[in-house]
Amino acid sequence: MFSTTYNEFVQGMSIVLKNDRLLRALTRQNVDVTPVWMMRQAGRYLPEYRATRSRAGDFMSLCQSPELACEVTLQPLRRYAFDAAILFSDILTIPDAMGLGLFFEAGEGPRFRKVIRTRSDVEKLPAISAKSDLSYVIDAVSLIRRELDGSVPLIGFSGSPWTLATYMIEGGGSKDFRQAKAFLYTEPEVMHLLLSKLADAVTDYLNAQIVAGAQAVQIFDTWGGILSTPNYLDFSLSYMKKIVSKLIKEHEGRAVPVILFTKNGGQWLEQIATAEADAVGLDWTTEISSGRERIGSVCALQGNMDPSILYSSPSVIRREVERILANFGKGNGHVFNLGHGITPEVNPDHVSVFVDAVHEISAQYHT
Amino acid sequence: MFSTTYNEFVQGMSIVLKNDRLLRALTRQNVDVTPVWMMRQAGRYLPEYRATRSRAGDFMSLCQSPELACEVTLQPLRRYAFDAAILFSDILTIPDAMGLGLFFEAGEGPRFRKVIRTRSDVEKLPAISAKSDLSYVIDAVSLIRRELDGSVPLIGFSGSPWTLATYMIEGGGSKDFRQAKAFLYTEPEVMHLLLSKLADAVTDYLNAQIVAGAQAVQIFDTWGGILSTPNYLDFSLSYMKKIVSKLIKEHEGRAVPVILFTKNGGQWLEQIATAEADAVGLDWTTEISSGRERIGSVCALQGNMDPSILYSSPSVIRREVERILANFGKGNGHVFNLGHGITPEVNPDHVSVFVDAVHEISAQYHT
Numbered sequence: 056m057f058s059t060t061y062n063e064f065v066q067g068m069s070i071v072l073k074n075d076r077l078l079r080a081l082t083r084q085n086v087d088v089t090p091v092w093m094m095r096q097a098g099r100y101l102p103e104y105r106a107t108r109s110r111a112g113d114f115m116s117l118c119q120s121p122e123l124a125c126e127v128t129l130q131p132l133r134r135y136a137f138d139a140a141i142l143f144s145d146i147l148t149i150p151d152a153m154g155l156g157l158f159f160e161a162g163e164g165p166r167f168r169k170v171i172r173t174r175s176d177v178e179k180l181p182a183i184s185a186k187s188d189l190s191y192v193i194d195a196v197s198l199i200r201r202e203l204d205g206s207v208p209l210i211g212f213s214g215s216p217w218t219l220a221t222y223m224i225e226g227g228g229s230k231d232f233r234q235a236k237a238f239l240y241t242e243p244e245v246m247h248l249l250l251s252k253l254a255d256a257v258t259d260y261l262n263a264q265i266v267a268g269a270q271a272v273q274i275f276d277t278w279g280g281i282l283s284t285p286n287y288l289d290f291s292l293s294y295m296k297k298i299v300s301k302l303i304k305e306h307e308g309r310a311v312p313v314i315l316f317t318k319n320g321g322q323w324l325e326q327i328a329t330a331e332a333d334a335v336g337l338d339w340t341t342e343i344s345s346g347r348e349r350i351g352s353v354c355a356l357q358g359n360m361d362p363s364i365l366y367s368s369p370s371v372i373r374r375e376v377e378r379i380l381a382n383f384g385k386g387n388g389h390v391f392n393l394g395h396g397i398t399p400e401v402n403p404d405h406v407s408v409f410v411d412a413v414h415e416i417s418a419q420y421h422t
Numbered sequence: 423m424f425s426t427t428y429n430e431f432v433q434g435m436s437i438v439l440k441n442d443r444l445l446r447a448l449t450r451q452n453v454d455v456t457p458v459w460m461m462r463q464a465g466r467y468l469p470e471y472r473a474t475r476s477r478a479g480d481f482m483s484l485c486q487s488p489e490l491a492c493e494v495t496l497q498p499l500r501r502y503a504f505d506a507a508i509l510f511s512d513i514l515t516i517p518d519a520m521g522l523g524l525f526f527e528a529g530e531g532p533r534f535r536k537v538i539r540t541r542s543d544v545e546k547l548p549a550i551s552a553k554s555d556l557s558y559v560i561d562a563v564s565l566i567r568r569e570l571d572g573s574v575p576l577i578g579f580s581g582s583p584w585t586l587a588t589y590m591i592e593g594g595g596s597k598d599f600r601q602a603k604a605f606l607y608t609e610p611e612v613m614h615l616l617l618s619k620l621a622d623a624v625t626d627y628l629n630a631q632i633v634a635g636a637q638a639v640q641i642f643d644t645w646g647g648i649l650s651t652p653n654y655l656d657f658s659l660s661y662m663k664k665i666v667s668k669l670i671k672e673h674e675g676r677a678v679p680v681i682l683f684t685k686n687g688g689q690w691l692e693q694i695a696t697a698e699a700d701a702v703g704l705d706w707t708t709e710i711s712s713g714r715e716r717i718g719s720v721c722a723l724q725g726n727m728d729p730s731i732l733y734s735s736p737s738v739i740r741r742e743v744e745r746i747l748a749n750f751g752k753g754n755g756h757v758f759n760l761g762h763g764i765t766p767e768v769n770p771d772h773v774s775v776f777v778d779a780v781h782e783i784s785a786q787y788h789t
């Protein structure tokens with residue numbers, strides 16, 4: 056199935072992109088229609104994903120096989136007219152590579168065998184190199200890029216340092232982040248040490264993805280929104296800023312745009328915009344018109360339909376797409392997306408309605 | 423223990439309040455120190471609460487016994503210098519009275535035996551009268567008020583219509599509110615019918631609490647923050663507005679202030695302020711200085727320390743209280759509170775530190 060050798064690939068890697076709407080919109084250039092992709096577009100709502108996953112055995116085996124990760128990354132593009140692929144991987148690969156032992160139990164969220172609770176735990180965390188310690192991800196990026204063959208750009212991603220830290224301290228997901236917050240409040244310096252180590256790892260990880268072929272990258276700050284304003288600025292945003300400043304700006308002769316997405320970050324858009332990422336992701340609670348007014352002159356916006364709308368009917372989905380496009384209005388700098396990842400129970404046919412509606416209805420805003 | 427008869431009580435009900443800081447602050451009058459109470463102050467972090475609860479058997483028996491509800495309401499006031507009591511009850515008493523069959527399984531959140539999924543389910547919901555259908559709550563209010571004997575004011579409360587509706591449709595708590603949102607998006611008119619019925623019930627419920635002795639009331643919109651802006655305005659805020667407009671404004675010769683609290687509502691403060699409640703509750707993600715700047719000229723603010731700070735140390739707790747007080751600054755219109763309910767694992771000694779810090783440190787802001 057993937058028979059070309061690595062050398063043939065490198066030599067033949069197409070830097071001509073047939074559909075560059077995403078990259079143009081992220082850098083606020085004009086486009087014919089608004090580009091669209093979906094967070095978690097390669098995922099459980101697709102029967103072919105579930106089939107591949109059950110073939111892989113467990114979730115980590117799926118992530119760790121470049122061939123299978125490539126396969127599930129491409130699946131949604133065979134069904135839908137998405138303007139981008141996004142690397143299929145887990146958000147917690149970095150802590151796993153640091154030795155925490157990521158695992159998944161049936162029907163449960165992610166868990167770690169080891170947790171971080173003390174200064175000594177943090178000090179002992181090894182520096183990692185994505186190229187050697189996360190080679191399965193980097194190989195997947197190369198492979199996906201080759202298989203995409205210039206059809207659409209590939210987005211790489213990482214969790215934000217703060218978001219990774221919450222899982223490492225809690226040992227998994229959490230409702231109230233009791234341990235992570237107690238850690239932050241009682242040992243702020245140790246928390247900063249942990250976040251610095253993670254920021255270094257994330258920077259290296261994203262740069263390795265860029266070198267391997269990722270044409271844009273997104274930092275997911277899933278849990279920044281649980282912090283107070285000063286703590287968000289100190290313990291989450293400042294590390295994302297540092298990462299953005301150290302990312303490879305241009306590759307293959309083209310800018311590599313960066314997207315920052317803080318769920319529940321709508322109150323902090325002005326501050327997020329100071330990180331100088333190319334684009335800021337919005338969840339669905341913020342009106343995109345207000346987002347544009349507040350920061351649209353310095354960055355592009357990505358978002359922001361409530362994923363739950365996909366549970367409704369084709370006419371409701373189209374109406375909501377129309378509302379959001381009208382809300383953003385004419386002009387450049389909008390990448391359509393959901394305000395968070397698509398959920399597993401969505402009817403796959405509704406995704407076609409969504410994607411096609413964005414393309415059809417948005418044309419009028421790009422004359 | 424509670425031997426006075428109802429008539430003796432009514433005749434003897436003290437309308438003289440020894441500590442009226444809360445009511446003064448909620449109506450932006452001057453106070454000597456900033457008043458403080460805590461959401462869920464009568465709760466599982468207190469060993470005496472756990473003892474009473476285990477004596478009651480299950481949680482609903484505790485709620486349904488006016489004597490036990492009164493006992494747990496008073497418990498935190500015996501330990502801490504809180505400036506208010508808040509009725510101990512469950513947020514879901516109204517749907518239970520409408521026939522949905524609220525129950526709790528060990529270690530689980532609330533559940534309903536019946537769920538609301540169709541127009542016919544909504545149409546069949548009976549109108550209820552708090553005085554007859556929720557007499558156990560109203561009796562608890564009277565009893566607590568008598569036992570408080572004018573020491574501090576009693577706050578009554580209800581869930582917001584939207585928040586109640588989410589539980590009624592989901593059949594309990596939810597992570598993504600799939601059913602409630604699908605319902606909203608596919609059957610908006612039926613959702614409005616449900617919310618209208620709930621708004622009527624909440625209005626009657628809060629007014630009955632006021633007549634029975636509640637001296638301020640709070641509407642908890644725990645789940646308004648999961649909505650998009652237009653849906654928050656249409657499906658949550660508009661019903662809270664309607665309720666506020668129909669509440670008893672004055673009782674026992676004194677204004678009865680209303681507090682609106684939408685968790686994750688920081689983006690919508692200006693809109694929330696248009697509901698003309700006396701005070702708006704802030705969760706910890708919004709800076710109270712910014713809240714004051716935005717709406718402090720039209721209402722008081724309540725909040726907003728991250729409850730997780732109580733997991734840290736006395737010095738960190740004091741420093742955070744200091745920061746928030748300084749952030750609000752000099753002048754009237756601040757009721758100190760957590761940004762959400764206290765969690766069960768908190769060390770009760772830390773609550774003393776918190777309450778005392780508010781009183782001690784705030785004096786300088788009220789000269």
